Amino acid sequence: MSVLRTVALVTLRELRERGLSKSYLISWIVLVVLMAAGFTVPRLLSDGDEPTIYRMGTVGPEAEETVEEARAVVAGMASSVQIETESLRDREAALRAVSNQEIDAALVNSAELVVGESTQAGVQSLFQEAAATHRVRELIAAGEASERVLRLLAETPLQVTEAVPESGAEARARRLVIGQAALVLLFMAIMMTGSWVLLGVTEEKTSRVVEVLLSTIRPWHLLAGKIVGVGILGLLQFAVVITGILLGIRLLFDTGLIPEVNGALLATLLIWFVLGFMIYAVGYAALGAVAARPEDAQNAAFPMTLVSLIGYLVGIFHVGGNPDSPISVILSFVPPTAPFVIPVRAVSGAISVWEQLGAATLLVAFTAWLVGVAGRVYVGGVFKHQSRVKLREAFRSADF
Amino acid sequence: MEVWVNESLVVGQTRGDRIGYAPSPVTLVTFDDSGLVVLVLEDLKKAYGEVVALDGCRLRVRPGRIVGFLGPNGAGKTSAMRAVFGLLRLDGGQVLWDHVPVTREQRLRFGYMPEVRGLYPRMKVRDQIVYLGRLHNLDKQAALSVADRWLAKVGLEDRAGARLEELSHGNQQRVQLVAALVHNPELLVLDEPFSGLDPLGVEEMADILRRRAASGTAVLFSSHQLDLVEDLCDDVAIINRGRVVLKGDVDSLKDRSRYRRLDVDTPASIRTISRMKGVRTVRSQGSRHAFLVPAEVDLEELVAQLPEQAPVREFSYRPPTLSDLFMEAVGP
Numbered sequence: 001m002s003v004l005r006t007v008a009l010v011t012l013r014e015l016r017e018r019g020l021s022k023s024y025l026i027s028w029i030v031l032v033v034l035m036a037a038g039f040t041v042p043r044l045l046s047d048g049d050e051p052t053i054y055r056m057g058t059v060g061p062e063a064e065e066t067v068e069e070a071r072a073v074v075a076g077m078a079s080s081v082q083i084e085t086e087s088l089r090d091r092e093a094a095l096r097a098v099s100n101q102e103i104d105a106a107l108v109n110s111a112e113l114v115v116g117e118s119t120q121a122g123v124q125s126l127f128q129e130a131a132a133t134h135r136v137r138e139l140i141a142a143g144e145a146s147e148r149v150l151r152l153l154a155e156t157p158l159q160v161t162e163a164v165p166e167s168g169a170e171a172r173a174r175r176l177v178i179g180q181a182a183l184v185l186l187f188m189a190i191m192m193t194g195s196w197v198l199l200g201v202t203e204e205k206t207s208r209v210v211e212v213l214l215s216t217i218r219p220w221h222l223l224a225g226k227i228v229g230v231g232i233l234g235l236l237q238f239a240v241v242i243t244g245i246l247l248g249i250r251l252l253f254d255t256g257l258i259p260e261v262n263g264a265l266l267a268t269l270l271i272w273f274v275l276g277f278m279i280y281a282v283g284y285a286a287l288g289a290v291a292a293r294p295e296d297a298q299n300a301a302f303p304m305t306l307v308s309l310i311g312y313l314v315g316i317f318h319v320g321g322n323p324d325s326p327i328s329v330i331l332s333f334v335p336p337t338a339p340f341v342i343p344v345r346a347v348s349g350a351i352s353v354w355e356q357l358g359a360a361t362l363l364v365a366f367t368a369w370l371v372g373v374a375g376r377v378y379v380g381g382v383f384k385h386q387s388r389v390k391l392r393e394a395f396r397s398a399d400f
Numbered sequence: 401m402e403v404w405v406n407e408s409l410v411v412g413q414t415r416g417d418r419i420g421y422a423p424s425p426v427t428l429v430t431f432d433d434s435g436l437v438v439l440v441l442e443d444l445k446k447a448y449g450e451v452v453a454l455d456g457c458r459l460r461v462r463p464g465r466i467v468g469f470l471g472p473n474g475a476g477k478t479s480a481m482r483a484v485f486g487l488l489r490l491d492g493g494q495v496l497w498d499h500v501p502v503t504r505e506q507r508l509r510f511g512y513m514p515e516v517r518g519l520y521p522r523m524k525v526r527d528q529i530v531y532l533g534r535l536h537n538l539d540k541q542a543a544l545s546v547a548d549r550w551l552a553k554v555g556l557e558d559r560a561g562a563r564l565e566e567l568s569h570g571n572q573q574r575v576q577l578v579a580a581l582v583h584n585p586e587l588l589v590l591d592e593p594f595s596g597l598d599p600l601g602v603e604e605m606a607d608i609l610r611r612r613a614a615s616g617t618a619v620l621f622s623s624h625q626l627d628l629v630e631d632l633c634d635d636v637a638i639i640n641r642g643r644v645v646l647k648g649d650v651d652s653l654k655d656r657s658r659y660r661r662l663d664v665d666t667p668a669s670i671r672t673i674s675r676m677k678g679v680r681t682v683r684s685q686g687s688r689h690a691f692l693v694p695a696e697v698d699l700e701e702l703v704a705q706l707p708e709q710a711p712v713r714e715f716s717y718r719p720p721t722l723s724d725l726f727m728e729a730v731g732p
Contacts, residue, residue, distance in 0.1 A: 009534050017523060208518025212579065215485035215512040216535050218504065383487070385516075397448075 010225020057106030070130035193234025201288030276339025286374035290381035311337030323350030335366035445492035455642030468629035471639035511585035526560035536583035654719035668710030
């Protein structure tokens with residue numbers, strides 16, 4: 001039987017048994033609820049959605065028509081503007097009402113716009129546009145202009161770029177927050193998915209099914225299938241969560257203010273999730289095999305967890321603020337900490353693609369070495385049931 | 401036609417010195433299995449630090465034969481069985497199948513039931529069996545249909561969708577056996593398959609093993625229940641301190657034993673028998689006595705030792721039981 005088929009069978013079992021397990025489904029529900037809450041609660045609490053209201057006075061029926069035209073223009077815009085109207089007797093009344101701030105502005109026939117001190121910035125341009133459109137419409141009706149003119153008016157021929165100077169401190173602070181948020185998500189995802197491998201291995205050991213399995217397939221077939229299967233489930237969840245969050249942020253907030261939240265960030269996070277998961281899954285597989293009982297698994301996993309915590313804490317407290325420091329650079333090339341350091345540096349723009357590629361290559365090479373060591377520890381531990389097996393002993397006594 | 405012959409009998413004696421028998425009594429052949437697919441444990445050696453588990457263990461299992469693997473605790477039975485599946489790295493020797501070292505591919509045609517049972521507790525019974533069948537190279541359809549057939553055979557068809565942990569202990573054992581059988585193995589290795597079974601379960605298990613053997617499977621199983629082994633096995637192999645010290649078919653081993661078993665039931669003193677040269681007392685309880693008497697002792701000489709006055713309610717002289725052979729082989 002081909003190796004590929006064996007590994008695929010193990011992977012499929014993981015996908016089906018774990019993918020349909022209650023705990024996996026519950027983790028999905030929790031994540032979706034958290035994500036939904038993350039986006040809706042702040043908006044429910046803030047009043048940001050209240051529409052802007054233009055209180056307009058109108059003098060004469062032509063003014064009414066221009067207001068209707070303005071309403072049509074507003075309907076095609078993203079921002080929510082509502083126009084309330086009040087009929088005024090004459091121009092005098094309009095001037096009085098605007099200066100008393102009873103209304104924001106007033107249209108006098110189709111010829112004049114009365115504005116005051118508190119008139120909103122958008123009112124003038126909106127009603128200039130509406131009035132122009134209205135006049136063109138009249139010309140079209142009289143056969144003196146074509147529909148094309150109307151279409152031209154609806155377009156915005158100039159792209160508007162805001163050249164607001166951004167202070168360096170502001171950008172740094174923003175990148176720090178984004179980097180830290182990304183790191184928290186990444187760390188949680190790697191640890192959670194890694195713990196599925198840890199517990200899966202311990203479960204197979206303590207239920208003794210591993211003896212039946214290994215009488216048929218090689219240890220590394222079993223481990224590879226398990227790690228790939230669990231990895232797919234973890235990646236699926238992480239990808240959906242991360243994509244959801246990034247998309248949500250881009251849809252809900254002004255994207256010009258958070259240029260770092262983009263496809264590159266998404267790709268960086270997904271790639272480093274996979275790389276980080278590889279290292280920790282292989283390590284946890286070995287440590288799961290030396291645990292005596294499922295309750296013991298987390299304790300057995302402590303050495304690996306400690307390494308990840310160091311990477312995580314350094315990432316949170318140091319790398320964000322000092323993406324170019326020697327520590328940040330060195331830890332980028334230490335495979336177990338790289339997955340937690342590099343994404344933060346990537347958000348800060350402090351690491352080049354080449355550097356990332358180099359670190360990733362180093363990580364893959366390290367993982368290949370770790371597979372050999374972990375495989376021996378796994379084999380040396382998985383058949384010993386009395387108590388927690390010492391790592392050194394497991395490595396030395398690996399039996400096949 | 402398959403021709404069955406007896407294997408050599410006692411370690412230390414010349415092999416092949418005995419004429420065997422075949423299903424047809426007219427066919428007499430000398431021992432030769434060169435044309436047969438056999439499992440051979442060849443001089444297996446394994447030590448765990450100071451502890452020697454296997455010390456030159458040799459054993460043969462042929463298709464269609466049930467071999468009982470006996471030995472005291474720690475004698476090396478489990479290590480030898482695990483060696484068949486490559487679950488331990490041998491210090492020396494090798495496991496042969498069909499005269500060549502056994503390969504991973506070949507092991508897919510073996511079935512194994514380890515001493516400590518183990519399957520996925522939360523996986524459904526049928527899924528579990530199908531999974532193991534597929535790992536043994538069955539395609540999905542075949543695995544499904546074989547799983548259903550076996551579950552029906554052991555009376556678990558209505559529990560196919562249950563998780564293993566929801567089943568009773570006995571039923572879990574049945575599932576474990578089915579898991580070892582699902583791919584119709586050429587060799588079946590079972591470590592203590594009868595432990596923990598009630599008498600009905602034992603009979604069911606024994607019946608399945610007999611049928612497998614009858615259909616050509618080579619069966620090797622270990623057990624401490626000697627009466628059961630005696631009933632079920634064609635051959636036995638007794639292992640002690642990592643070596644097979646006695647092997648062969650049960651009847652020949654008995655015939656060949658240097659002892660005969662003498663059971664006497666009489667209220668009178670029979671100390672004269674117990675004091676005869678070479679006689680070992682197996683048991684002496686009230687009026688019932690059991691001895692192992694050297695085979696060369698004349699039966700008449702024994703009868704002459706019986707008291708003349710007191711009644712003798714039982715006097716039997718026959719080949720030793722398997723239990724006697726076992727004690728003789730591994731005793732001090």
